[in-house]
Amino acid sequence: MKKFRTRIAAIAAVSFAATFAVAALPSQAADVTLKLVMAAYTDDMVDYYDGLAQDFENANPGIKVEVDVVAWPEIGQKVKTLIASGQSPDIVNNDEFAGEAAAGLLYRADQIVSAPVLKDIIPAFLDNSKYKGTAYAVPDLASARAFFWNKQLIAGAGVKAAPKTWDDMLAAAKAVKKKYPNVYPYCLPLGPEEAQMIFTTWGGGNGARLFDAKANKYTLNNKDFKASLDFLKKLVDEKLTQPNPGKTNRTDGCWALFAAGKVAMVDGGVFLPDWLSKNGGENIDWAAGAFPHAKGKSDITVGVQDYFKGYKANGRQAEIQKFLTFLFEPANYQGFLKAAGGFIPATKSAGKLAEEDAIIGPYVKLLPKAIFYPGTVGSWQACKTAIVTYMGNAMSNTGKALSSMQAKCDAAHKKTK
Amino acid sequence: MVAAPVKKEPFYKALPWLSGTLILIIGFVLWPTLELFLMSFRAVDISGLIEGWAGLENYRALIANIDLPPVLRRTVIWLVVVVGMTLALSLPLAQLMNAKFKGQKVLRYSIIIPWAASLVITATSFKWILDPYYGMMNLILKDLGIINEDVDLLGNPSTSFIVLLVVAIFVSLPFTSYVLLAGLQSIPGEVLEAAKVDGAGAWKGYWTIIFPLLRPAFLVAAVINAVYVFNSFPVIWVMTKGGPGYETDTSTTFAYKVAFGDQDIGQSASLAVGNFLVIFIFIMFFLKLSKWRESDQT
Numbered sequence: 001m002k003k004f005r006t007r008i009a010a011i012a013a014v015s016f017a018a019t020f021a022v023a024a025l026p027s028q029a030a031d032v033t034l035k036l037v038m039a040a041y042t043d044d045m046v047d048y049y050d051g052l053a054q055d056f057e058n059a060n061p062g063i064k065v066e067v068d069v070v071a072w073p074e075i076g077q078k079v080k081t082l083i084a085s086g087q088s089p090d091i092v093n094n095d096e097f098a099g100e101a102a103a104g105l106l107y108r109a110d111q112i113v114s115a116p117v118l119k120d121i122i123p124a125f126l127d128n129s130k131y132k133g134t135a136y137a138v139p140d141l142a143s144a145r146a147f148f149w150n151k152q153l154i155a156g157a158g159v160k161a162a163p164k165t166w167d168d169m170l171a172a173a174k175a176v177k178k179k180y181p182n183v184y185p186y187c188l189p190l191g192p193e194e195a196q197m198i199f200t201t202w203g204g205g206n207g208a209r210l211f212d213a214k215a216n217k218y219t220l221n222n223k224d225f226k227a228s229l230d231f232l233k234k235l236v237d238e239k240l241t242q243p244n245p246g247k248t249n250r251t252d253g254c255w256a257l258f259a260a261g262k263v264a265m266v267d268g269g270v271f272l273p274d275w276l277s278k279n280g281g282e283n284i285d286w287a288a289g290a291f292p293h294a295k296g297k298s299d300i301t302v303g304v305q306d307y308f309k310g311y312k313a314n315g316r317q318a319e320i321q322k323f324l325t326f327l328f329e330p331a332n333y334q335g336f337l338k339a340a341g342g343f344i345p346a347t348k349s350a351g352k353l354a355e356e357d358a359i360i361g362p363y364v365k366l367l368p369k370a371i372f373y374p375g376t377v378g379s380w381q382a383c384k385t386a387i388v389t390y391m392g393n394a395m396s397n398t399g400k401a402l403s404s405m406q407a408k409c410d411a412a413h414k415k416t417k
Numbered sequence: 418m419v420a421a422p423v424k425k426e427p428f429y430k431a432l433p434w435l436s437g438t439l440i441l442i443i444g445f446v447l448w449p450t451l452e453l454f455l456m457s458f459r460a461v462d463i464s465g466l467i468e469g470w471a472g473l474e475n476y477r478a479l480i481a482n483i484d485l486p487p488v489l490r491r492t493v494i495w496l497v498v499v500v501g502m503t504l505a506l507s508l509p510l511a512q513l514m515n516a517k518f519k520g521q522k523v524l525r526y527s528i529i530i531p532w533a534a535s536l537v538i539t540a541t542s543f544k545w546i547l548d549p550y551y552g553m554m555n556l557i558l559k560d561l562g563i564i565n566e567d568v569d570l571l572g573n574p575s576t577s578f579i580v581l582l583v584v585a586i587f588v589s590l591p592f593t594s595y596v597l598l599a600g601l602q603s604i605p606g607e608v609l610e611a612a613k614v615d616g617a618g619a620w621k622g623y624w625t626i627i628f629p630l631l632r633p634a635f636l637v638a639a640v641i642n643a644v645y646v647f648n649s650f651p652v653i654w655v656m657t658k659g660g661p662g663y664e665t666d667t668s669t670t671f672a673y674k675v676a677f678g679d680q681d682i683g684q685s686a687s688l689a690v691g692n693f694l695v696i697f698i699f700i701m702f703f704l705k706l707s708k709w710r711e712s713d714q715t
Contacts, residue, residue, distance in 0.1 A: 077677045084465030084682070099463045099680070192658065244549055244572025246661030257550070382463055385678040393574055393662030401662075404483060408679065411478070415681075416463060 088313030205293035303370030532591035600634025
C-alpha cells in the first residue's frame with residue numbers, strides 16, 4: 001500500500017512538473033502559425049487539409065498551418081470555447097458567421113481573400129454572408145435539399161407516382177407499411193444534428209418562413225408551422241416513421257437506415273448520393289425530387305451555405321488572406337469540393353463545371369428558388385439551437401414546442417439587437 | 418492518551434510544506450469559484466465575450482426561463498430517487514459482502530468493477546445495449562417474444578428519465594456499499610455476540626444494534642452520494658444529452674445547455690451559482706457530520 005501511494009505521488013509530481021515545463025517552453029521565433037478549425041464534411045477532409053497545409057507551407061516559408069478538422073455536432077461549441085478562453089483560431093469553416101460579425105470578431109470578406117477570388121463568388125451566396133450590408137465571411141460551398149425515396153420499396157408497394165402533396169405522402173407511407181411491415185415508410189430525424197432543417201423544410205412546404213426581415217422578428221409560432229408539425233406528428237402517431245424521431249440524427253440515423261434499405265422515404269440533399277456510395281448504400285435504387293407540400297402551396301427546396309471566416313484576435317490578416325486565396329486556387333478548390341463530397345460550389349468558375357454534373361447539375365438550377373436560413377441575423381445561431389432542442393420533443397406537443405422556441409428566439413434576438 | 422507537549426512553531430514555517438496544496442486550492446478551487454460568481458453578474462455576448470456588468474439581469478433571465486421549473490423538479494426527483502435507492506440497495510449488499518461464504522471475493526470484485534470503469538464507458542455501454550436498431554436488449558426481448566416491435570427507451574421522453582435513474586443508481590452502488598461495508602467491519606464482534614446471548618433475533622439485532630452503529634457511515638455515504646449525484650453530468654450527457662428537448666435535463670446539464678446551446682453564458686453562470694450553493698450546503702453538512710464523528714470518538 002505504501003509503495004502504491006509513493007508511486008501515485010511520484011506520478012502526480014512528474015505530471016505537475018511536466019505541465020509547467022510545457023508552459024515554460026520558449027515560443028518559436030519568427031514562424032507564424034495559423035490555427036484552423038475546419039468542418040469535417042466527410043472523413044476525407046483530414047487528408048485534404050494535410051496535403052493542402054503541406055503545399056501551402058512549402059510555398060510560403062515562415063507560415064505554419066495547424067488544422068483541426070472537427071465533426072459538425074461539436075464544431076460550433078469548440079469554436080466558441082476557444083474564443084471565450086482567449087485561444088481564438090485564425091480561420092474557421094462552419095455554418096455561422098453573423099453572431100461573430102455582430103461581436104466584431106471577424107475580418108471583412110475582402111480582407112481574407114484576394115479581390116479576384118471575391119469577384120468569382122456567386123453573388124447570391126455573398127449576399128447571404130453579409131451582416132448589416134458588409135460581407136464578413138466567404139461562402140465555401142452550398143447545398144440544396146431534396147426528398148429521396150427508395151424506388152424498389154415505393155414501386156413495390158404499388159405507389160405509381162412520386163408523392164407531390166402531404167396527402168400523397170401519407171397514402172404512400174401507408175401503402176409501404178402494409179406491404180413491408182419491417183420497413184419504416186418515412187424516417188424523421190429530429191435529433192440534435194439538424195432538426196432545424198426538418199422544421200424549415202416542412203414548414204416551408206406550407207408557406208411558412210423562419211424570419212420576417214421587414215418586421216425584424218422570428219415567425220415560428222404560427223398556424224402554418226403548426227400545420228406542418230401536426231402533419232409530421234400524424235405520421236409518427238400512425239407509426240409510419242421510425243420509433244424514436246426525437247433522438248434520431250440525419251446521418252447516422254435516417255441515412256444509415258435508408259442505406260440499409262429499411263426506410264422508404266427520407267429527407268436528403270445534393271450530397272446524399274455521394275454519402276450512400278461511401279457508406280454501404282451503393283445498391284439502393286433511389287430517386288430524388290421536390291419535397292411534398294401542403295395542398296395549394298408550392299414546393300420548395302432549402303439551401304444551406306457554409307462559410308470561411310477570418311478572426312481578428314491574433315492579428316494574422318495577411319497570412320489568413322494568403323491561405324484562403326491559396327485554397328481558392330482552382331485545383332485546390334476542386335480538391336476541397338471533392339473531399340467535401342458532392343456539394344454545390346460557391347464560385348462562378350467551379351459552378352459552371354458543376355452545372356454539367358449529372359447529380360449536382362439539377363440542384364444548381366434549383367438554387368434560385370431555395371429558402372435559406374436567416375444566417376445573416378446575429379441571433380440565428382442561438383435561435384437555431386432552440387429550434388433543434390424543442391423539435392426533439394415536438395412530436396408530443398407541437399403547440400408547446402412552437403411557443404417555447406418562439407420565446408427563446410425572441411429572447412436571443414432581443415439580446416443581439 | 419496524553420501526548421507529549423509540543424513546542425509551538427510559528428505558522429509561516431509550515432508554509433513551504435503547505436504551498437503545493439495552497440496553490441492547488443487557490444488555482445483550482447477558489448479562483449474558478451470567484452470567476453463563476455463574477456461571471457453571473459456580467460453581460461456576456463453570444464460569442465462569449467464580456468461586455469460589462471449586468472447587475473441581476475442574468476438572474477432575472479434565469480427565473481424567467483420557461484424550462485427552468487421542470488428542470489428543477491426533475492433535479493429534486495433525480496437527487497432523492499438516486500440517493501435513496503442507492504442507500505436502500507447498498508445496505509443489504511454491504512451485509513452480503515460482509516457475510517462469510519465461498520463466493521465472497523467474487524461478489525466483492527463484481528461489485529467494485531463498475532466503479533473502476535469510467536462513467537463515460539458505463540453510460541456508453543448502456544446506450545448501446547438499449548440502441549433500438551443494433552442493441553442487445555431489443556434483440557433479447559424480441560427473441561423471448563416479450564416485444565414484437567423495436568422499442569427505444571432512451572428516445573421516448575416518458576421512459577428515458579427512468580432509464581437514466583436506473584443507470585445512475587447502478588454506478589453509485591459500488592462506492593456506497595463499500596462505505597457501508599467498512600462501517601459494518603468496524604462494528605466489534607462482541608457487541609453482536611452480546612446481543613445474540615441476550616436473545617435478539619436477526620431482524621431485531623439488525624435494527625437495534627447494527628443499524629444505529631452503522632449510522633455515521635450511512636450519513637457520510639448519503640451526503641457524499643448526494644454531491645456526486647447532484648453533479649452527475651456524464652451519465653445524462655452520454656446517454657441522452659438531456660433530450661429529447663429538455664426532458665431529461667437536471668440543473669447541471671441544463672446549465673451546460675444554456676451556456677453552449679442558447680449561448681447565454683451569463684445566465685448559465687447564475688444557474689451554476691445556484692448549483693454551487695446547493696453543493697456548498699451539502700459540504701457544510703458533511704463537515705458538521707465529520708465533526709460529530711470526531712467528538713464521538715474522543
